[in-house]
Amino acid sequence: MRAAFHQQLDALAASIADICQLAGSAMQKATQALLQADLALAEEVISCHDDIVLRTRRLEEAAFTVLALQAPVASDLRAVLAALKNVADAERMGALALHVAKITRRRHPQRALPEEVHGYFAEMGRIAVSIGHDAKDVVLSGDPQKAARLDADDDAMDDLHRHLFTVLMDKEWKHGVAAAVDVTLLGRYYERFADHAVEISRRMIYQAGGTGTAVGQA
Amino acid sequence: MRAAFHQQLDALAASIADICQLAGSAMQKATQALLQADLALAEEVISCHDDIVLRTRRLEEAAFTVLALQAPVASDLRAVLAALKNVADAERMGALALHVAKITRRRHPQRALPEEVHGYFAEMGRIAVSIGHDAKDVVLSGDPQKAARLDADDDAMDDLHRHLFTVLMDKEWKHGVAAAVDVTLLGRYYERFADHAVEISRRMIYQAGGTGTAVGQA
Numbered sequence: 001m002r003a004a005f006h007q008q009l010d011a012l013a014a015s016i017a018d019i020c021q022l023a024g025s026a027m028q029k030a031t032q033a034l035l036q037a038d039l040a041l042a043e044e045v046i047s048c049h050d051d052i053v054l055r056t057r058r059l060e061e062a063a064f065t066v067l068a069l070q071a072p073v074a075s076d077l078r079a080v081l082a083a084l085k086n087v088a089d090a091e092r093m094g095a096l097a098l099h100v101a102k103i104t105r106r107r108h109p110q111r112a113l114p115e116e117v118h119g120y121f122a123e124m125g126r127i128a129v130s131i132g133h134d135a136k137d138v139v140l141s142g143d144p145q146k147a148a149r150l151d152a153d154d155d156a157m158d159d160l161h162r163h164l165f166t167v168l169m170d171k172e173w174k175h176g177v178a179a180a181v182d183v184t185l186l187g188r189y190y191e192r193f194a195d196h197a198v199e200i201s202r203r204m205i206y207q208a209g210g211t212g213t214a215v216g217q218a
Numbered sequence: 219m220r221a222a223f224h225q226q227l228d229a230l231a232a233s234i235a236d237i238c239q240l241a242g243s244a245m246q247k248a249t250q251a252l253l254q255a256d257l258a259l260a261e262e263v264i265s266c267h268d269d270i271v272l273r274t275r276r277l278e279e280a281a282f283t284v285l286a287l288q289a290p291v292a293s294d295l296r297a298v299l300a301a302l303k304n305v306a307d308a309e310r311m312g313a314l315a316l317h318v319a320k321i322t323r324r325r326h327p328q329r330a331l332p333e334e335v336h337g338y339f340a341e342m343g344r345i346a347v348s349i350g351h352d353a354k355d356v357v358l359s360g361d362p363q364k365a366a367r368l369d370a371d372d373d374a375m376d377d378l379h380r381h382l383f384t385v386l387m388d389k390e391w392k393h394g395v396a397a398a399v400d401v402t403l404l405g406r407y408y409e410r411f412a413d414h415a416v417e418i419s420r421r422m423i424y425q426a427g428g429t430g431t432a433v434g435q436a
Contacts, residue, residue: 064295071289077282081302088306169396178387180395184402 005076008066012083015059017136019090020200022052024132026097027193031125033104034186035118037111045101052094059087075207082203086139089196093132096193103182112182114175120164124190127157135197142208147201157194161187223294226284230301233277235354237308238418240270242350244315245411249343251322252404253336255329263319270312277305293425300421304357307414311350314411321400330400332393338382342408345375353415360426365419375412379405 026045033041063084066072072080103112113121134150137143164187167173168180244263251259281302284290290298321330331339352368355361382405385391386398 060299064299067285067299068291068295073286077286081282081285084299084302085306088303165399168399173395177391177395177398180398181383181386181402184399185406188403188406 005066005070005072008062008070009076009079009083012059012063012066012080013139015055015062016083016086016090016200017139019052019055019059019087019094020132020135020139020197022048022055022132023090023093023097023193024129024135026052026094027100027128027132027190028125030097030100030104031121031128034100034112035122035125037104037108039105039108042101042104042108045097046105049094049098052091056087056091060084063087079207082207085203086200089200090135093135093193093196096189096196097128099189100186103186107182112179112186114179114183116175117164117167117183120160120167121186121190124157124160124187127153127160128190128193131157131194131197135200138201138204142204144205144208147205150197150201154194154198157191161191223284223288223290226280226288227294227297227301230277230281230284230298231357233273233280234301234304234308234418235357237270237273237277237305237312238350238353238357238415240266240273240350241308241311241315241411242347242353244270244312245318245346245350245408246343248315248318248322249339249346252318252330253340253343255322255326257323257326260319260322260326263315264323267312267316270309274305274309278302281305297425300425303421304418307418308353311353311411311414314407314414315346317407318404321404325400330397330404332397332401334393335382335385335401338378338385339404339408342375342378342405345371345378346408346411349375349412349415353418356419356422360422362423362426365423368415368419372412372416375409379409 026048029041030045032038033045063080066080067077070076106112131150131153134146134153137146138150164183168183173180244266247259248263250256251263281298284298285295288294324330349368349371352364352371355364356368382401386401391398
């Protein structure tokens, strides 16, 4: 019974790791589409999101089955509930990549971003992919070193986000309010993408008995 | 055993309803603080958020205990898992009120909003309170009529949000980029506040066997 339970728990973790990776890949493509005003790529991100949603629903059903059939208690129960929270965060990461792709589609054939901030978003996109990988690794391994790498990536994302705002607020901003609105929303999407990955990571480290904050408190 | 289970489930629902109401009240105060650049009121919202977080953690623990001791299956298990998702949405509603209060604090003693958009935010604040009430009612009653009222409020919020963007994008916008950034973020916070309430409501109606979408799909 316990061996079966742990197999099922590992299967849940593997599926969550896959969604983290998919979300990172979606954010990579969404960023490329954004920077190059590539409508086909944006549409690809938008249509691939259904796969993330479908995987999320399947995972929730799998977790439901584990709870119903195994009736775990104590740390086993906490592990399944943490997996359910991780699924929700991973799905949200995918949804944020979707939002980026939708802004690209809305502005096409124009580019949503002025040249001046391309570098910021290229770098935020690069970090998002790295964060997707990190989240996958932490979910699979519970390794505090990988969680620390993810936290460092999150700090880098926050720094970029803050700098982006100073660029926006600068008197020299010559790209008008419409571009500022897009940059504001896009910046928020990347920042939230990283936040959700951090929540997954802290939850895993807490589960593993590490020094992260309590489940859900991150 | 089943009577005890249903008592516990009712207690969970009552606590979730309380958090919805608290989040609505926090958004009301945050809106008032925003419109009047009232720092003391913004600080009140910020410090009250700890109470919402504490209630959320207690609720998660209560749900954990129900699962561990009662090992519910089938629709009973789904009800507890839906309650856990509702808690997360209600907590997020509170966090969005917190974000509004923090923008007010950051801009103090200046007002974050140009006079021109005061009316929009006053109305979005009014709707947020109504949505908090509606969500409370739907959680307690599972009443589809109350869910329909909440959906109507959400539609009204979306309309206001869209209009707000047309005001921002208008060539006549004379308040600069910094104000546009604040208005963009604030608009997003109110819109997301309503989204989370809609998710709670649809989940409750689905639980009650109504016509809402599946748990988590809203």
